[in-house]
Amino acid sequence: MIPVRGYEGQNVAVLGLGRSGLATARALEAGGANALCWDDSPEARTRAEGEGLGLHDLSRRDAFDNLATLIASPGIPHLYPAPNRHIARAMAAGVPVDNDIGLFFRSFATPEWDNMETPPKVVAITGSNGKSTTSALIHHILTEAGRPAQLGGNIGRGVLDLDPGSDGGVVVLELSSYQTELARALTPDIAVFTNLSPDHLDRHGGVGGYFAAKRRLFAEGGPDRAIIGVDEPEGVFLAGQMAEGPGDDRVIRVSVDHKLTGPGWQVFARKGYLSEYRKGRQVASIDLRDMSGLPGSHNHQNACAAFAATRALGLGPRQIEAALASFKGLPHRSQLVGEANGVRFVNDSKATNTDSAAAALTAFARVRWIAGGLGKEGGIAALAPHLGHVAKAYLIGHSAREFALALGDTPHEICDTMAIAVARAADEAEPGDTVLLAPAAASFDQYPDFEARGEDFTALVKARLAD
Structure with a gap:
């Protein structure tokens, strides 16, 4: 568990008592906050009470008095197509609204990191398609290479159910647009954008709002390294915004549509071959064609993004190639x-x-x-x-x-x-x-x-x- 920092002795409301909501309430209590839980479902409230959590009826007139913040579960709309009534009341009362992702990023780093030889890293992946496979693939490569790694967010464990950071450890987070849109803190060390195609448009008020939600992962905190799929105009735009110039290797561009050229850092796949280029020269190549866990160009894009992320974490091409070959894929995804x-x-x-x-x-x-x-x-x-x-x-x-x-x-x-x-x-x-x-x-x-x-x-x- 990641105890939530910064709310010691304060009242924090938790709206939505599914997996992430219950984990959030427990993490708040572990950090010294008073978690006040609510869900419009009687069954969810009963489940929370059974875990010893206190309820707080957000429909009461005085429900938002003396609240430090409201933590909402990702599936609850806060703007489009219409705000949830409890969230609308919180905003009208001036109560900040956040989610578990925001709490994670404000709580993960601790003073104990000062005594670690290699402080923990966070890799966060977003995009329309492939983010689950890319996240699992990064975690698999790190594990195969002997690096301590945890997988969470929209896949694996809830972010606040993860273990505290360890020396040299890496947390790999899959983040949906629902999660990135509301989080008040987003500070990964490495951020990955796979691709963009229209989805969840009612929730985000159109494709522009959907892209804006994804872009927050890069714009809010400024990752040390950004890995960006550039096969859509939005990715090209985002890469251009993040880079200081053509040779800025803090941005790694990824493609499966065309060969990438230029003085920067690129990873692309063509005809089943993954290539890494730096400063205009090829430095690595991997044959993906016979890797049964990665069929098709969409999985080759996932492999390129995972390769780039793990290269940025210091792994060698041959280590990564061996792990790609042993990846079995995820259920329900090819x-x-x-x-x-x-x-x-x-x-x-x-x-x-x-x-x-x-x-x-x-x-x-x-x-x-x-x-x-x-x-x-x-x-x-x-x-x-x-x-x-x-x-x-x-x-x-x-x-x-x-x-x-x-x-x-x-x-x-x-x-x-x-x-x-x-x-x-x-x-x-x-x-x-x-x-x-x-x-x-x-x-x-x-x-x-x-x-x-x-x-x-x-x-x-x-x-x-x-x-």
């Missing part, structure tokens, strides 16, 4: 579930938008594509240029018929359920095919989350392979 008779079954349930689905579709030569669910704004029209590898689509869920209309001449079948889709795709698959779950849609029509959807696909595939 996860190889099984293979039989020359047919592969891949679970990419995390591909909930068109950009991530496009990356998955182009990673395999011939695809039996399972798609659908609760479609997002724009449907799958943006996938039209990426359907060349699709032998047939098998459509499920609420948006199956809408998706069918957008597929044009691409063979497709409306299956409605995952069980029917898996059975039909497996029956029709030929050697060399990949049966790919890449929904390009949210899961909430049929499943509580993308993990449950991926687990259903995995269970169905394994049952069939066992027959």
Whole structure:
């Protein structure tokens, strides 16, 4: 646990009592604050009381008297599409609003660091797609190299549930736009921006607000090193803002679209080969083509970002290459579930938008594509240029018929359920095919989350392979 510093003897309200909210309340109490907990869900309040935490009804007239701050869980909106009523009252009363990420950055460093040979480092990763894999990959590389490392934030453990920093240790944090937008302190040693594609636009008031939330990770505290994907205009803009000049190697530019040139520090992948250039000269190269845990250009982008981050932490190219080769991937993200008779079954349930689905579709030569669910704004029209590898689509869920209309001449079948889709795709698959779950849609029509959807696909595939 990271005890929260700076609120000793003060009242701090905690709004939202899920995983991060409960961890925040415990960390506040450990740091000497008086945590006053609230959630509009009676079940969540009962759970908090069962852990010995005190409740504080934020709907009371005097609820915001004598509060030092309000700590809100990431999923609770504070501005768009409309502020949560409790957060709106806090802001009207002049009570500062923060989140657990802000508390972490103000509390992680302690006086004990003065006695360490190598003070701990924090690497924070944000972006639209690939941030979970990039975060896990950085953690994997560090662990394989013998460096003490912890993984947290939007993946792994909650930030305030992590252990205090150790000599030479590294904390790797995946941070969503919900987390970066509200945090009052953001001071990583290394910040990583993977890419940007439209998502969560209602929460951020449009794509500009979404990018602004991501940009805060770089603008608020100024990391010692910024690793920035430059395959979108926003990344190019951000890299330009962070660098003092073309040769400023505090900024490492990353690409999978084109070769990067110039006097600075670049890492890019082309045709399956990762290259590192510094001062206009190649200093390292890695063949990614046969690394089963990193299929496709989207995973090559993740590998480039992880390579850059771990190089910035002092690891050598050969150390990193060995760790990349042993990475098995994350569940629900280009996860190889099984293979039989020359047919592969891949679970990419995390591909909930068109950009991530496009990356998955182009990673395999011939695809039996399972798609659908609760479609997002724009449907799958943006996938039209990426359907060349699709032998047939098998459509499920609420948006199956809408998706069918957008597929044009691409063979497709409306299956409605995952069980029917898996059975039909497996029956029709030929050697060399990949049966790919890449929904390009949210899961909430049929499943509580993308993990449950991926687990259903995995269970169905394994049952069939066992027959």
